Amino acid sequence: MLGQLFGGPVRKLKRAFERAAKNAPEGPLLDFYHADLPDFDAPISQIDMAAIDLETDGLDAASHAVLEAGIADMDTCAIHASSARRIRFRPDAALNPGAVVVHRITDDAVAAAKPLEEALAGVLAACAGKVLVAHFAEIESAFLDAACKRVYGTGFVAPFICTMQLETRWFPRQFAQDGLRLSKLRGRYGLPPYRAHDGLTDAVACGELLLAQLTHVARKDPPLVEVIRR
Amino acid sequence: MTSDSVEIEEVRSFLEQVEPFASLPPDQLRQAARAIDIMYFRRDTFVTHAGDDNQYLSLIRSGSVELRLGGTELHARLGERDCFGYPSLIRRGPAQNEAIAFEDCLLYRLPAEMFHLLWEGHEQFRHFFDTDQASRLHRAVASMRREVAKNDGDESFGVHIPLKSIASRRELVFCTPELAIGDAARLMAERDVSVLPVMKGDDLVGILTDKDLRRRVLAVGLDGATPVEQVMTPDPITLAETETVLSALLAMTSHHIHHMPVVNAGGRICGIVSSSDVLAQLGSNTFHLAREVEGARAMGSLVDATAHLPRAVAGLVEAGVDAEPIARYVSSIGELAHRRILKLMEQELGPPPASYALVCFGSLARHELSLGSDQDNGFIFGDDFVRESHDEYFAELGRRLAEGLDQAGYKFCPGNIMASNPDYRRTASEWAERFRHWIDSPDPQAILESGIFFDMRAVAGEAHLVEQLRRETFEAASENRIFTSFVARAAAVTAVPLGFFRNFLLKEDAVEGKVLDLKAQAITPIVDLARTHAIVKALDATSTLERLAAAADAGSLDPEAARDLSACFEFVRDVRFRHQARQIRNGEKPSNKLDPGELSRFDREHLRDAFKLIRAQLDKLRSDYAGGLT
Numbered sequence: 051m052l053g054q055l056f057g058g059p060v061r062k063l064k065r066a067f068e069r070a071a072k073n074a075p076e077g078p079l080l081d082f083y084h085a086d087l088p089d090f091d092a093p094i095s096q097i098d099m100a101a102i103d104l105e106t107d108g109l110d111a112a113s114h115a116v117l118e119a120g121i122a123d124m125d126t127c128a129i130h131a132s133s134a135r136r137i138r139f140r141p142d143a144a145l146n147p148g149a150v151v152v153h154r155i156t157d158d159a160v161a162a163a164k165p166l167e168e169a170l171a172g173v174l175a176a177c178a179g180k181v182l183v184a185h186f187a188e189i190e191s192a193f194l195d196a197a198c199k200r201v202y203g204t205g206f207v208a209p210f211i212c213t214m215q216l217e218t219r220w221f222p223r224q225f226a227q228d229g230l231r232l233s234k235l236r237g238r239y240g241l242p243p244y245r246a247h248d249g250l251t252d253a254v255a256c257g258e259l260l261l262a263q264l265t266h267v268a269r270k271d272p273p274l275v276e277v278i279r280r
Numbered sequence: 281m282t283s284d285s286v287e288i289e290e291v292r293s294f295l296e297q298v299e300p301f302a303s304l305p306p307d308q309l310r311q312a313a314r315a316i317d318i319m320y321f322r323r324d325t326f327v328t329h330a331g332d333d334n335q336y337l338s339l340i341r342s343g344s345v346e347l348r349l350g351g352t353e354l355h356a357r358l359g360e361r362d363c364f365g366y367p368s369l370i371r372r373g374p375a376q377n378e379a380i381a382f383e384d385c386l387l388y389r390l391p392a393e394m395f396h397l398l399w400e401g402h403e404q405f406r407h408f409f410d411t412d413q414a415s416r417l418h419r420a421v422a423s424m425r426r427e428v429a430k431n432d433g434d435e436s437f438g439v440h441i442p443l444k445s446i447a448s449r450r451e452l453v454f455c456t457p458e459l460a461i462g463d464a465a466r467l468m469a470e471r472d473v474s475v476l477p478v479m480k481g482d483d484l485v486g487i488l489t490d491k492d493l494r495r496r497v498l499a500v501g502l503d504g505a506t507p508v509e510q511v512m513t514p515d516p517i518t519l520a521e522t523e524t525v526l527s528a529l530l531a532m533t534s535h536h537i538h539h540m541p542v543v544n545a546g547g548r549i550c551g552i553v554s555s556s557d558v559l560a561q562l563g564s565n566t567f568h569l570a571r572e573v574e575g576a577r578a579m580g581s582l583v584d585a586t587a588h589l590p591r592a593v594a595g596l597v598e599a600g601v602d603a604e605p606i607a608r609y610v611s612s613i614g615e616l617a618h619r620r621i622l623k624l625m626e627q628e629l630g631p632p633p634a635s636y637a638l639v640c641f642g643s644l645a646r647h648e649l650s651l652g653s654d655q656d657n658g659f660i661f662g663d664d665f666v667r668e669s670h671d672e673y674f675a676e677l678g679r680r681l682a683e684g685l686d687q688a689g690y691k692f693c694p695g696n697i698m699a700s701n702p703d704y705r706r707t708a709s710e711w712a713e714r715f716r717h718w719i720d721s722p723d724p725q726a727i728l729e730s731g732i733f734f735d736m737r738a739v740a741g742e743a744h745l746v747e748q749l750r751r752e753t754f755e756a757a758s759e760n761r762i763f764t765s766f767v768a769r770a771a772a773v774t775a776v777p778l779g780f781f782r783n784f785l786l787k788e789d790a791v792e793g794k795v796l797d798l799k800a801q802a803i804t805p806i807v808d809l810a811r812t813h814a815i816v817k818a819l820d821a822t823s824t825l826e827r828l829a830a831a832a833d834a835g836s837l838d839p840e841a842a843r844d845l846s847a848c849f850e851f852v853r854d855v856r857f858r859h860q861a862r863q864i865r866n867g868e869k870p871s872n873k874l875d876p877g878e879l880s881r882f883d884r885e886h887l888r889d890a891f892k893l894i895r896a897q898l899d900k901l902r903s904d905y906a907g908g909l910t
Binding site: 122127128129130131132134135136239240241242244245248250251254255257258261262265266 | 291313314315317319320321322325341342343383384385
């Protein structure tokens with residue numbers, strides 16, 4: 051039953067993952083693929099996850115750059131602050147002034163950042179073997195895919211949980227225009243307001259939202275396949 | 281990736297606003313922030329069950345949590361920025377309280393390991409939990425502290441002084457783990473210590489207490505040649521000498537221990553602090569109340585001083601002080617009040633025209649006064665007393681004394697056993713006559729009522745008058761088998777409850793009662809038991825615990841029964857003091873009666889055991905001493 055319903059997306063993901071693994075050059079990306087995929091039929095409580103949020107200087111993965119990645123390991127019990135990481139990327143060009151206002155990342159901070167290849171290697175190591183949790187995961191998957199293609203010539207394929215998609219799937223209702231924003235959804239679960247647009251804070255905020263969604267959904271401890279982005 | 285590891289800003293900034301984290305140095309605060317596990321609990325789900333191996337100090341980031349305090353109906357509601365879960369961490373034992381999400385909550389949870397690191401490394405951090413854990417105690421003692429500060433500007437409040445100042449006074453006697461327990465016991469007896477640190481070289485590896493010897497050696501009949509290390513308590517909890525008396529009090533209370541080794545900065549043992557040291561320290565504030573009573577220049581200031589007694593008692597109860605020392609304390613305040621009032625009245629009336637003693641009966645004589653006890657007293661006159669010319673003075677003195685005591689909280693005796701009553705103003709020989717009458721022609725009703733006269737003590741004046749009367753009376757009584765059998769029988773008629781069924785008290789006739797009278801149904805029977813043994817064996821002891829011990833020594837009471845009854849007596853009085861402390865907190869008048877529904881399961885189970893034990897001993901008393909008359 052599950053196989054019929056969800057087999058499509060999972061099978062597609064597995065195929066793409068295997069193909070990318072075959073094409074990946076020796077190095078951080080290949081190491082990432084060697085960590086392998088989780089068991090999609092396992093209950094979510096047994097899955098290692100990492101909440102991730104990328105700060106970028108625009109929304110188009112093809113033309114904009116990643117500025118910062120915030121990552122924190124989590125499972126269905128807790129988000130572990132001890133694993134919290136912030137990896138700053140050094141952009142090729144000067145910052146797009148418009149984006150600075152939003153992200154409060156200044157040229158000074160960027161000066162302490164790492165070149166793309168080194169930063170990306172850090173992100174890949176942090177994500178290896180984990181299911182990635184993001185709010186509107188299209189951004190994270192697209193930007194990481196573009197960055198990997200740029201550096202390694204092979205794309206980024208990983209299992210994602212998208213908290214925005216989960217909300218519409220598990221608790222379908224009419225949403226206001228901005229009703230799916232992270233801060234709005236958090237309020238609904240009694241989660242405190244966090245100051246947005248710091249990569250790490252947003253990653254944690256998103257991870258907390260997933261914890262809340264998992265306690266509210268009717269089916270307790272669903273298998274990963276039911277939670278994963280489709 | 282460690283170079284990228286960083287604290288989550290939201291977590292750090294929240295900790296910065298919340299004690300005890302706010303008082304941590306920035307580096308440690310960051311370290312704490314990095315150790316946090318963030319968890320979410322849906323409304324009505326358990327965060328912690330009682331008995332869980334709790335591994336977190338939990339800080340509420342959003343939502344609210346309800347704490348159900350172990351074994352009670354007490355609930356505490358905690359909100360954002362409150363923390364919970366630390367008693368079990370501090371105790372390093374299972375959780376006793378239940379924590380339930382009252383609303384959806386986000387918790388920032390500090391793992392036990394980091395908690396202990398901060399707890400050990402930062403006084404401020406530790407102090408926060410000290411004071412929070414003891415907040416109720418603090419409310420009680422803070423008022424005393426304010427008074428101390430008000431009166432003599434003395435800030436060195438007893439419980440806040442370092443252990444160094446009280447633990448190092450005595451010489452330290454210790455032994456090696458290989459020493460035979462028989463030798464250890466002798467050493468303890470010789471040096472008059474009740475606890476022996478066990479040292480391997482410079483290292484403290486255990487402690488041996490007299491309690492260990494009783495429980496682990498005598499009770500199981502262990503050979504005296506057994507090495508100490510087999511019966512000692514290994515790796516005892518220690519306290520740094522810089523810790524306060526309050527920390528020692530809390531540690532002892534939470535670990536249920538009575539002795540703690542104190543160590544210096546180098547970790548070397550430098551003394552032992554015992555619960556009685558701690559009590560003495562508490563006492564030095566409670567002595568403040570005593571000082572006020574003693575120094576009162578007029579009834580007004582004395583009444584003001586004794587009005588603080590219930591609060592002081594509630595403070596001691598909440599600090600976990602045992603019933604016996606509390607009762608001693610209440611008694612000594614009572615005794616001081618009697619003496620001071622008598623003095624004040626003598627000053628009003630002029631010097632007494634004849635020698636006399638103020639004798640008190642009952643609980644005050646036994647050093648077992650509790651809150652709300654009424655007065656029982658009389659005058660014993662010396663040979664120079666001439667009724668015709670002197671009694672007018674003593675009648676007035678007795679009247680004023682009774683009135684003064686009543687004002688000070690020692691209510692008029694309903695049975696009129698007061699020096700204001702001419703029947704209780706007698707010369708030594710008249711008193712002796714009165715007692716002889718009871719003894720020689722015993723009347724069951726009179727004996728029921730006269731029990732307290734066998735608890736007598738001089739409170740003021742010519743103590744020898746009381747002492748002589750007491751000795752003669754007990755000698756006469758112990759020799760009269762008919763009288764002792766009446767006393768035993770009178771004691772044995774007390775109806776001790778069978779136990780509990782739900783919120784009801786099961787009585788002998790199977791009628792279920794709603795109210796438990798701790799005094800009449802549990803305390804008085806033990807007092808009567810002990811008194812009966814004291815009369816039968818003409819024991820000098822007057823307080824119940826001393827009488828039980830003396831009765832065992834005299835062979836009148838089985839030593840094990842004496843120990844059990846003593847434990848019972850401590851326990852039921854403890855229940856009463858706790859009950860009274862609760863009443864005081866709620867602004868009610870302390871009483872002996874309580875609704876069985878108020879009792880925790882623990883208390884009920886132990887009370888049931890106590891009832892059983894008391895009934896068995898009363899039955900034994902009847903068969904031993906009331907033979908043929910029942």
